[in-house]
Each structure stands twice: as C-alpha cells, then as structure tokens.
Amino acid sequence: MxxxxxxxxxxxxxxxxxxxxxxxxxxxxxxxxxxxxxxxxxxxxxxxxxxxxxxxxxxxxxxxxxxxxxxxxxxxxxxxxxxxxxxxxxxxxxxxxxxxxxxxxxxxxxxxxxxxxxxxxxxxxxxxxxxxxxxxxxxxxxxxxxxxxxxxxxxxxxxxxxxxxxxxxxxxxxxxxxxxxxxxxARSMGVALTSATVPANGKPSFELGEDEVEIGIGIHGEPGRRREKLAPAKDLARTMLEPILAELPGEGPVLLFVNGLGGTPLLELYILAADAHEILAEAGIEVSRHLVGNFITSLDMAGASLTLLRLDEELTRWWDAPVSTPALRKGI
Amino acid sequence: MADALTALTPSDLAAWLRRSSTLLAEHVSALNELDAAIGDADHGSNMKRGFAAVVTALDAEEFADIPALMKKVGMTLVSSVGGASGPLYGTFFLRLGTSQPGATQLDAADLLAALRAGVGGIEQRGKATVGEKTMLDAWAPALDAFEQASTGEDASDLAAAVRAGAEGAEQGREATTPLQASKGRASYLGERSIGHVDPGAASTALLWQALAETVAGQEGSA
Structure with missing residues (x-):
C-alpha cells in the first residue's frame, strides 16, 4: 500500500x-x-x-x-x-x-x-x-x-x-x-478498472485482471453484474447506459453526470462524457445539463460511473440555483 | 468454580458482558475472516471495540436495576460498534432492558421474555426474518432451545437451560453456511454468499457461550 x-x-x-x-x-x-x-x-x-x-x-x-x-x-x-x-x-x-x-x-x-x-x-x-x-x-x-x-x-x-x-x-x-x-x-451504473485499497486493510479489496473491468461495481467494491475484458470508452459508455435507459422512468431531457471513482484522470472522464453524449444523441435523448468530475469516489479505485436524471422545468431551476461548497460552486 | 446461578442480577449480567468482551477479543481474527468472505472484514474488530467500550462503562458506574444497565450497554454499543451490527446489538440490549421495567433480577421465565423482546428489536431494526443468513438465524434456535429446556414439567435448571440455548445458537450459526444472504452487504454477492458462516450469527453464538459460562459459574462470572 x-x-x-x-x-x-x-x-x-x-x-x-x-x-x-x-x-x-x-x-x-x-x-x-x-x-x-x-x-x-x-x-x-x-x-x-x-x-x-x-x-x-x-x-x-x-x-x-x-x-x-x-x-x-x-x-x-x-x-x-x-x-x-x-x-x-x-x-x-x-x-x-x-x-x-x-x-x-x-x-x-x-x-x-x-x-x-x-x-x-x-x-x-x-x-x-x-x-x-x-x-x-x-x-x-x-x-x-x-x-x-x-x-x-x-x-x-x-x-x-x-x-x-x-x-x-x-x-x-x-x-x-x-x-x-x-x-x-435518477439511475446510475459504474465500472471499475481497479480495486480500492482501504487504508486499514492495506491491500486491494478485490482482484481484477490487468485487462478486466467489473461492470456494475459498488462504491465500496461490492461486486457488480459481471466481469468483462476492457473495451474502448464508447463501449463502456454503452454498457453503462443500456441498463440505465432500460430503467430510467419518464420522458424529456436529462442531466448527464459523469463521475470518476477516484483513480481515473479527468482526461478519461471527458472522453467518456463525449461518448455518452453521442450515444444519448443517437437515442434521441436531449442532454440539457452536465456534471463531469470526481464527486462520489471510492478511495483510489480507477473507474467511472454514469448517472442520468430526468429534468423538468422545476428541477432544472433548482439544479441551476446558486451553490457554494468546497466541491461544487456555481452562480455565486 | 462458583455455584450455578438460578436468577440473574445486574452484577451477573455485567459478568456476562465482561465474559462476552473477552470471548469476542479472543475471536477477533476469526470473526474478521468470516466477514472478509462475504462482507468487509471488520465484524470482529467492530465487536471487540464495542464490547471493550461496554466494559469501560461497567467499570465506571453501578447500576440500580436491569433496565438502567441495559440502556447503558445498548447506547454504548450503538455509539461504538458502527455499521449494521451497532444498531442491531444496541437495539437488542435496549429492548431487553425496557421489557423488564424496574427489574433487579431475572429468573428463567423473565430471561426468556427479555431475550425475546431483544430479538424482536433485532427483527424490527433489521427488517429481517429467519433464513436470510443473519444473526437471527442463531438467535431464533437459541431461544427455542432455551424455552424448551426451561419450561414444562421436566424443566432443567437455569444453567442447563442456558447451555441448551448456547448449543442452539451454535447449531444456528453452522446452519447459516448453506444459506444465500438476502439482507445486508452480503446480499450483493447473491449465490456467492453460499458456503460461508454468517459473521453476525457467529458473534451471537459467542454471546450465548458467554452467558452459559457465566450462569454455570465458570470463569469470568462474578
């Protein structure tokens, strides 16, 4: 460690x-x-x-x-x-x-x-x-x-x-x-490229092969749906978005939240954001608001999660409202 | 060896809790290993920390009656164990105490009623039932064995009845191995939770072992 x-x-x-x-x-x-x-x-x-x-x-x-x-x-x-x-x-x-x-x-x-x-x-x-x-x-x-x-x-x-x-x-x-x-x-799904290491345990919580990803990882390293070979970002985006869209209720525009799990560079998160945006556009879903960055992490885990939230006028107004916190600040 | 007890006073219950603390500390690694298989590998450490805090609280104060003692124990566990086990064991001791208002000793029938009230608290807090691979799978057979041994015309003495309860808890602990978890973090493993003893059932069996040893007048009793 x-x-x-x-x-x-x-x-x-x-x-x-x-x-x-x-x-x-x-x-x-x-x-x-x-x-x-x-x-x-x-x-x-x-x-x-x-x-x-x-x-x-x-x-x-x-x-x-x-x-x-x-x-x-x-x-x-x-x-x-x-x-x-x-x-x-x-x-x-x-x-x-x-x-x-x-x-x-x-x-x-x-x-x-x-x-x-x-x-x-x-x-x-x-x-x-x-x-x-x-x-x-x-x-x-x-x-x-x-x-x-x-x-x-x-x-x-x-x-x-x-x-x-x-x-x-x-x-x-x-x-x-x-x-x-x-x-x-709101509906979410994550993928892990590596395990997190809890300081008190000193070693990774689970093992993943060099070319493997855990699809559907939990933020404490709980197991997901399955393991797959690492694929290009666009395939990972599709793998996460398909089950999200299958369960996302309602209609209309969405907020797309691309979240890093702690050990993945922002460069890669923006690649994922671009791919997710493109897939949603192909599916005819308007992305009206975005959030990209490390906001809910799992220590040093490499990986990312995608969240979609249906927005209406009221929710959009509250999303746009001023906020001033150490990690999220806008409109102030 | 002291004589076996026929009813439990606050100091006898305190002796049970001290003996529990010793047994949990001895089994800290074993409990952590059970938890590593289907959870996050800290159940032994959490229980050891919680019961050490209980012993500190027992050292600091005398308790007039059983509800006062159990309130202190329950609140101490809730504040120091963390995770799901803190609220579950904490609620157990709180309910055990409130079910016996003003009591200064518990005979077999009182103890059965008090333990049943405590386990009712665990069921309510955890929204679990028997068979979901939780501590209830040790509590339920322990209470049934204790009830069977302590009631009826050929009822055993308190020590033998509690011993029967402890054996029931051990059997319940072992019987969690083939179960699939449907509550708590282990449930996310699905079928992969099968084949492991539930750590909560294992710590419950240790509490019963400590109770049996205390009532029998063995080491650790007052």
Whole structure:
C-alpha cells in the first residue's frame, strides 16, 4: 500500500482537520463528532439538510456542505456508517426550527444508524426529522432478494436539488418530496478498472485482471453484474447506459453526470462524457445539463460511473440555483 | 468454580458482558475472516471495540436495576460498534432492558421474555426474518432451545437451560453456511454468499457461550 497518510487509524480525523484549515470561510468542523458544518448557518425558519456515510467517497459528503446544498455532513470511518450520536449532534446543530431532512444512501448500516438517530432526535428534542434513502444503482438487478439498489451518483444530485429547494424556503414535507422525486428519476451504473485499497486493510479489496473491468461495481467494491475484458470508452459508455435507459422512468431531457471513482484522470472522464453524449444523441435523448468530475469516489479505485436524471422545468431551476461548497460552486 | 446461578442480577449480567468482551477479543481474527468472505472484514474488530467500550462503562458506574444497565450497554454499543451490527446489538440490549421495567433480577421465565423482546428489536431494526443468513438465524434456535429446556414439567435448571440455548445458537450459526444472504452487504454477492458462516450469527453464538459460562459459574462470572 502506497498512500499519503500519517497514521492509518487517524485518516478520517486528519482529513477533517485539513478540510477545516483549507476552508475556514465556508466550513466549521466538529472533530469530536466528526461533523462538517457550515461556517454561517442558514436563516431561521428554513429546512436543514444533513447527510453522511462512510469516509472514502470524498468530496461526498463533507465537500457538499455550504450555501445551496448541505447544512452538515457526518463522517464515518472509511466505508463504515457514522453512528447515531453524530447525526443527533448534527441535527441539533443545524435545525432552524423548520425540521431536518436526512439524505441516506441505501446501505444497511447507514439506513439503520440514521433511523436510530431520527428516533433519538425525536425523543430527546422533538425536532422533526425526515429521511430520504437514495437507491439509484441499476447494477443491483434482483432488489427483492438483496438489500436493494445501492445509493450512488444520484445522491449528489439529490443533495444539490433538495438543497436548493430548502434554500428557497420550502417546508420539510415539500423538501422531502423534492428529494424523493430526484431519487426516483435518477439511475446510475459504474465500472471499475481497479480495486480500492482501504487504508486499514492495506491491500486491494478485490482482484481484477490487468485487462478486466467489473461492470456494475459498488462504491465500496461490492461486486457488480459481471466481469468483462476492457473495451474502448464508447463501449463502456454503452454498457453503462443500456441498463440505465432500460430503467430510467419518464420522458424529456436529462442531466448527464459523469463521475470518476477516484483513480481515473479527468482526461478519461471527458472522453467518456463525449461518448455518452453521442450515444444519448443517437437515442434521441436531449442532454440539457452536465456534471463531469470526481464527486462520489471510492478511495483510489480507477473507474467511472454514469448517472442520468430526468429534468423538468422545476428541477432544472433548482439544479441551476446558486451553490457554494468546497466541491461544487456555481452562480455565486 | 462458583455455584450455578438460578436468577440473574445486574452484577451477573455485567459478568456476562465482561465474559462476552473477552470471548469476542479472543475471536477477533476469526470473526474478521468470516466477514472478509462475504462482507468487509471488520465484524470482529467492530465487536471487540464495542464490547471493550461496554466494559469501560461497567467499570465506571453501578447500576440500580436491569433496565438502567441495559440502556447503558445498548447506547454504548450503538455509539461504538458502527455499521449494521451497532444498531442491531444496541437495539437488542435496549429492548431487553425496557421489557423488564424496574427489574433487579431475572429468573428463567423473565430471561426468556427479555431475550425475546431483544430479538424482536433485532427483527424490527433489521427488517429481517429467519433464513436470510443473519444473526437471527442463531438467535431464533437459541431461544427455542432455551424455552424448551426451561419450561414444562421436566424443566432443567437455569444453567442447563442456558447451555441448551448456547448449543442452539451454535447449531444456528453452522446452519447459516448453506444459506444465500438476502439482507445486508452480503446480499450483493447473491449465490456467492453460499458456503460461508454468517459473521453476525457467529458473534451471537459467542454471546450465548458467554452467558452459559457465566450462569454455570465458570470463569469470568462474578
């Protein structure tokens, strides 16, 4: 294992300390609870949004804390859910009297820990808490006989759009409904060229041959649908887009999100973006918005995921709304 | 060796938890290896860390009754284990305690009711049923064996009944091997989850072993 770290047991706290020092104007970091918070809390009377999950997916979630997106993010150990104490501390810190929405990726540990946090917050402080579980990964085919589709790239889009709706002043039920609508309209699929290496384990989580790719990889290295020989970017784009389009609900223009998993250069992501755009054009699907970059990663895994989200006028307006976070900034 | 117990006080339950912590620490690598096959290789480390935190909490405080003790244990596990096991085991101990309001000792019938309430909490939290390759597959046969041995006209004493429960948990743990996981991270492996013992069922069997040893008055009991 070759990594730029000081101590294997301290990677999460050490990185949070760095985030705090790098973004003093926008972020405040609570190292005891491992929370990333806004330096300037939002106005009273607005719905607050928290998220969180295992570390190792940066910039998700801490990098999306700021005006127009999240109010707080709870950082778990690498690839391990945060615990309810963290979420209850975050909920108490960010509530502005209008309640708190939790955005939770569909992994068993995350779902249970956020669920317990919501119960505890209700019992201790009476703060209204709602949760939206993101599950956009079409790689999980038989969701009846599994823990269900995993939450991946669509989570970023849910956080952006629900964040804009909350900033606009919608109430808790309405912001929750917006988050659910975005999740329902988003579908994703990823491919891995290499495994990730969890610092505490010191070795790759799985083995892939030099010329192999895992189709449908999960962001913690969970297995996908199958392994194939590495193919040109356009074939990979087609391999991901076919199952996405087969399950994408609705009609109309889409947002195309090309996401790097951590170890793939932006040069390659733009190649994939061009190919995906061309395939969608051939299929008669208008791409009205784009996002390209490393936004939900899997440590040092080489690979990429594609996400499509159906956009209507309202969702487009919230997507375009100003946002100012360390990892996503526009219109400000 | 001390005498076998006929009812469990807070200090007996504390002894069970201390013995559990020792057994989990001894089996940390074995549990991590089971988890490596179908999960993310940290179940042993997480359980060891959580029960070490429980022992620290037991050292710091005296508990007036069983609900107070179990609330502390449950909340400590929820805060320190992480993953899915933290909420599941945490909910188990919380429900075990709240099912016996004001209790300062548990006889066999109380213990059965308390354990059933705890396992009900696991089912509710995990939205799982028996046969999905989870810790429930060890809890369910353990409770059935304990109930059978502790009730009726020819009921065994508490020590023998808990021993029967521990044997039920061990059999349940082994019986997870041919099952295909349909809950948790292992479910994404589909058929590839078959042929491995479930790590949660294995840690549950260790908790039963610790309970049996404690009630029998063997090492680690108060």
């Amino acid at each position: 070759k990594k730029i770290i000081d101590a294997v047991d301290d990677v999460v706290v050490d990185a949070l300390r760095g985030m705090s020092l790098a973004h003093p104007d926008t972020l405040r970091v609570d190292l005891d609870h491992r929370l990333v918070l806004r330096a300037q809390p939002k106005d009273d009377g607005k719905v607050a949004i928290i998220s969180g999950g295992g570390s190792g997916h940066e910039p998700l979630h801490g990098g999306f804390v700021g005006h127009g997106m999240l109010d707080a993010a709870c950082a778990g150990e690498v690839f391990t859910s945060p615990v309810p104490d963290q979420m209850t501390a975050a909920i108490a810190a960010v509530d502005r009297g209008a309640g708190v929405l939790q955005i939770v990726k569909n992994y068993t540990g995350d779902v249970m820990n956020f669920e317990m946090a919501a119960e505890l917050a209700d019992a201790e402080s009476g703060i209204a808490v709602r949760s939206v579980i993101t599950n956009d990964d079409v790689a999980v085919e038989d969701s009846t006989f599994t823990a269900g589709r995993r939450g991946v790239g669509g989570t970023v889009l849910v956080e952006k759009i629900a964040g804009a709706a909350a900033e606009e002043g919608l109430d808790l039920e309405a912001v929750t409904a917006v988050a659910e609508r975005v999740n329902a309209g």
